[in-house]
Amino acid sequence: MDHASPLERILRGVALTVVVVFFMFPLVWILLMSFQTNETILRSPPSLVFQPTLDNYRALLGGRLVGAGSTLQVSYVQNLMNSVILSVSSVSLALLLGVPAAYAFARFRFRGSEDIAFTLLSFRFAPPLLVLLPLALYFQQIGLANTYIGLIWVYQLIVLPLILWIVRGYFEDISPDVEYAYRLAGHSWFAAFRKIALPLAGPGIAAAGLLAFIFAWNNFVFALVLASADKQPVTVGALAFITASGIQFGQIAAAIVLSNAPTLLLALYAQRHLVEGLSLGAVKG
Amino acid sequence: MTGQALDLDRVSKIYGAGGAKPVRAVDRLDMDVRAGEIVALLGSSGCGKTSTLRMIAGFEAVSEGSIRLGGREIHRLAPAKRGVAMAFEGYSLYPPLTVRENIAFALKAEKASPAEVDRRVAEIADLLDIGPILDRYPSGLSGGQQQRASLGRALIRRAALHLLDEPMGQLEPQLRTLLRGRIKFFVKEHGLTAILVTHDQTEANALADRIAVMEGGRLQQFDTPAALRDRPANMFTGTFIGEPPMNVFPASAALSDGRLRLSLPEETALDYPQAAFAPEVREAILRRGRVTLGVRPHAVRLDPAGAPAVVLANQWLGDQTHVAARFAGGVLVTVEHERARVAEGDGVGVAFAPEDLHVFDAETGDAISHGRLLA
Amino acid sequence: MAGIDLDNVTKRFKGTAALDGVSLTVPEGETLALFGPSGSGKTVLLRVIAGVVQPDAGRVRLGGRDVTEEPPEDRGVGMAFQNFALFPHMSAFDNIAAPLTARRDAPSVLKAGVERVAKLLKIDHVLGQAPRQLSNGQKQRTALARAMAGQPKVLLLDDPLRNVDAKLRFEMRLELPRLLAREGVTAIYVTQDYREAMALGKRIAVLFEGRIAQIATPDEIYHAPATLAIAKLFGDPAINVLDVTPERDAHGPFARLSDRRAPLDPGLAHAVGRACVLGVRPEAIRFVDAEAPGAVPVTVEAETPLNEKTVTLAVTRRGRELLISRPAGAPGPATGPAHVAVDSVHALLFDRETGARIAPEPPGGAIRGAAA
Known part of the structure; x- marks a missing residue:
């Protein structure tokens, strides 16, 4: 829309720049830090001129952090793998369970359907620490503590409600007549679900899956309590960089860059498809 | 104001x-x-x-x-x-x-x-x-x-x-x-x-x-x-405005023996004394040669002496009757105010008064004349 | 054997009855027009037949088979939706092919089946396009082709012409009856447009508040509507309504219009003295000279030229408004005083309280009355 006066336009440009700088600065700064040694990071005043080094990444992937006078063994690659395993599995499981459930909530009005849907959403409201302690005790007793299965199960608390509520909205936006038309053509309701509802809600399911993936990837507190070193995701693993002999800023920065890269790339890749999916048929005469 | x-x-x-x-x-x-x-x-x-x-x-x-x-x-x-x-x-x-x-x-x-x-x-x-x-x-x-x-x-x-x-x-x-x-x-x-x-x-x-x-x-x-x-300024407006829509047919015009002859597809022809058209209208039509002829459904008369058509449908709507007929390779629709007693398959004759004819350029679709008036 | 047979179908939503004991039969191969104002239950009734709405009571039989408990996919019904309900992610071809893929037809059979209906509906040139690339008219034809592709015994059409422009609507109105006859299908055609109902239905079922008010041929509905409400719905402009109390003299029953004697059908003698409503269609009123018998003085107020006719608003001396229509081009009076003649003999008489039509008694009864 273009109804602004020149002054309004300039002010708008300035405001946008401020916002972009505000949000992009930490990311850029972290990226720059990851190519510097601790010494150059900590010099005062800070400077943008430095000799780039890949040492931080080398140390991370090699698993050996060399600090001031000591060497620390870290399992960063293992942590990264754990993050992938936990996020991918929990999102897949949540899609498998959540999409049909979302469809049921969107299409069928059964007794208590609103209450059940709301209860599921309310898991998002509860502070995680509230459920964590009892959960940790249970998990220890039934042997789920420190297992992938246990963690994936707990991750459902984060991802399932998200997927359920987003996808439900998309299903509700599809006219039931379109599905009726498919059934009247002689196809079963399950075929109508698979061939009509699923593809039409596709962009929504993708969006929900992506969002859930990011939430799962960034989760910290569940894994901190319920997983020990060999099952830890990167979010928890990065704690190891705070050592007794100092904080390894360069390596933390490199770890952050590496751990954020998958979600960032995924979002960038999916963005195009999401926007395409959402803007279909938006032009009207 | x-x-x-x-x-x-x-x-x-x-x-x-x-x-x-x-x-x-x-x-x-x-x-x-x-x-x-x-x-x-x-x-x-x-x-x-x-x-x-x-x-x-x-x-x-x-x-x-x-x-x-x-x-x-x-x-x-x-x-x-x-x-x-x-x-x-x-x-x-x-x-x-x-x-x-x-x-x-x-x-x-x-x-x-x-x-x-x-x-x-x-x-x-x-x-x-x-x-x-x-x-x-x-x-x-x-x-x-x-x-x-x-x-x-x-x-x-x-x-x-x-x-x-x-x-x-x-x-x-x-x-x-x-x-x-x-x-x-x-x-x-x-x-x-x-x-x-x-x-x-x-x-x-x-x-x-x-x-x-x-x-x-x-x-x-x-x-x-x-x-x-x-x-109507052109074919689009002519056929868009009006319910039922205007009937249109391709035609070629020729003058012989003081009569203006409009030849339609399938050997159908409309024949008018040349005086039925204003001279400038006649001139404009003949200059184009190939034209598109338009006539509003309520201006079509069922007339045994008219050009032959075969009834396709007769729909009575209470206060009026819509009769569709196969005519000159197309479909012609007429509106009758009485209940028309014709059935599918019947042969009828149709006639158009020259003052009810809308003539359009066959290529551009722009109107040439409306009845006695140039467009 | 009946194509469609409904027996006492009832459906309530939150306590209010959308359908209240609807029973009707459509003989095989016939088209029934289902007409009524919005909210009268037309669409619900269609959906009950299709099986996407479950009735609370009553039976639905198609071709003699009770399908009340069957899911939509087993009923063998084709349906065209008012909003088209095309599958947006499939081409027109795949849309139309849906009933054939359900039967797992061979690809060649499928292609032939789609092309047959596509040709019939003149959309064979757009089969490769997605619904959003189609014009409104093409969408509507695609939806119709999809409903017909499986050659169903029963076809349900939910106001399929409502969302297309006048030209297409008219074209389809002419084309549809022949198409339906060729397919030999039993059809129900839902519409809000009385002209469509009259043009397409062999019979018309008029639905009011979930009940069938009348089911009859277009002819009967127009000339002998069961109630005043039905008479008002059929006709544009609507029928003129005049409060009268029939009287009687040596020449038979009559009504008083502006103190002029307006003769009624001789068979209406039994209505004398009752509070009635006289329904006169706009085309049954003509402008006449002041000297013509039964001429009623009026004042012409406004004139609206429509496409095929001209509608005049005139007011009687007693302030009653009359709508009078005449064929376009026919001469009419200028604004100001004029005289009209009302064809009261063919006018319809209704009971003022119940709205039910008072039918003339057959001549036999009238003769006996005269002999007595």
Whole structure:
């Protein structure tokens, strides 16, 4: 829309720049830090001129952090793998369970359907620490503590409600007549679900899956309590960089860059498809 | 208030400009609306009428050209600053407000006194038959009721221009007929200027002083309903306006023995004494040679001495009969005011009076003549 | 054997009856027009037959088979929706092919089946396009083709012409009856447009508030509507309504219109003295000279030229408004005083209280009355 006066336009440009700088600065700064040694990071005043080094990444992937006078063994690659395993599995499981459930909530009005849907959403409201302690005790007793299965199960608390509520909205936006038309053509309701509802809600399911993936990837507190070193995701693993002999800023920065890269790339890749999916048929005469 | 209210000067709307496939949804539209006039933008979906309305309202940027309202250039102003009231096709009522509050909300900006607000809401409610639902919420209303509430919210304002987007699409036919008359009366009585977007020509005919017929983003004709009916500027307007639509046939014209002969497909021919056509009309038709002939269904006469046709369908509608017949390789439709006693398969004769013939250029579709008059 | 047979179908939503004991039969191969104002239950009734709405009571039989408990996919019904309900992610071809893929037809059979209906509906040139690339008319034809592709025994059409422009609507109105006859299908056609109902239905069922008010041929509905409400719905402009109390003299029953004697059908003698409403169609009133017998003085107020006719608003001396229509082009009076003659003998008489039509008694009864 273009109804602004020149002054309004300039002010708008300035405001946008401020916002972009505000949000992009930490990311850029972290990226720059990851190519510097601790010494150059900590010099005062800070400077943008430095000799780039890949040492931080080398140390991370090699698993050996060399600090001031000591060497620390870290399992960063293992942590990264754990993050992938936990996020991918929990999102897949949540899609498998959540999409049909979302469809049921969107299409069928059964007794208590609103209450059940709301209860599921309310898991998002509860502070995680509230459920964590009892959960940790249970998990220890039934042997789920420190297992992938246990963690994936707990991750459902984060991802399932998200997927359920987003996808439900998309299903509700599809006219039931379109599905009726498919059934009247002689196809079963399950075929109508698979061939009509699923593809039409596709962009929504993708969006929900992506969002859930990011939430799962960034989760910290569940894994901190319920997983020990060999099952830890990167979010928890990065704690190891705070050592007794100092904080390894360069390596933390490199770890952050590496751990954020998958979600960032995924979002960038999916963005195009999401926007395409959402803007279909938006032009009207 | 008289004189020009709204003036569109070579207004275009281009979607995806600079992209690989820019789409001209509205193409160099010139249009003026006089103060106190009701103008209808009429066309099928995708013709550019809604884009035009949204540009006037300020919901779409104008790609090229300018829009002036009351002499003031408005196409760069924000919607709220244009002094334009709009009723949306999709109702867009505020859900947490009752119908009364929704309608009164439009008066907030005018700072009207509570008594004045009550009086005007009551007037609008009367006009639109929504008195009984004034204190209900939009979510509990039918589509037709919501649409009337939305219409009320637009009509209650004292704006320089009222824009109505398919204002009666959801109403049932009986109510629609009634409201058309009342709304026209209301608009005229209050001296409002209104632009109405519709795909329904009956609505445009009933409400508008002038109708702008659009197709493919272009203005086809902008004239009074009577002129659109009697003197369509081209084939598009000719066949678009009129219910049932105008019958059209390709023809080639020739003059022999003082008679004008129009040859149609399948050996069908229409033969007129040359005096039946004004000399300049005859001359224009003969100069083209190949033309398209148009005749309105109610101007077709069933005449045993006429050209042969075979009845395809006979549909009696109470006060009139529509008879469709195979004629000259196409379908010819006639309207009879009595109940026509012909059945499918019957042979009949059809005749057209020369003063009822509309002649179009076979290539461009532009009108050549209407009866005795040159286009 | 009946194509469609409904027995006492009832459906309530939140306590209010959308359908209240609807029973009707459509003989095989016949088209029934289902007409009524919005909210009268037309669409619900269609959906009950299709099986996407479950009735609370009553039976639905198609081709003699009770399908009340069957899911939609087993009923063998084709349906065209008012909003088209095309599958947006499939081409027109795949849309139309849906009923054939359900039967797992061979690709060649499928292609032939789609092309057959596509040709019939003149959309064979757009089969490769997605619904959003189609014009409104093409969408509507695609939806119709999809409903017909499986050659169903029963076809349900839910106001399929409502969202297309006048030209297409008219074309389809002419084309549809032949198409339906060729397919030999039993059809129900829902519409809000009385002209469509009259043009397409062999019979018309008029639905009011979930009940069938009348089911009859277009002829009967127009000339002998069961109630005043039905008479008002059939006709544009609507029928003129005048309060009268029939009287009687030596020449038979008559009504008083502006103190002129307006003769009624001799069979209406039994209505004398009752509070009635006289329904006169706009085309049954003619402008006449002041000297013509039965001429009623009026004042002409406004004239609306429509496409095929001209409608005049005139007011009688007693302030009653009359709508008078005449063929376009026929001469009419200027605004101001004029005289009209009302064809009261063929006018319809209704009971003022119940709205029910008062039918003339057959001549036999009248003769006996005269002999007594």
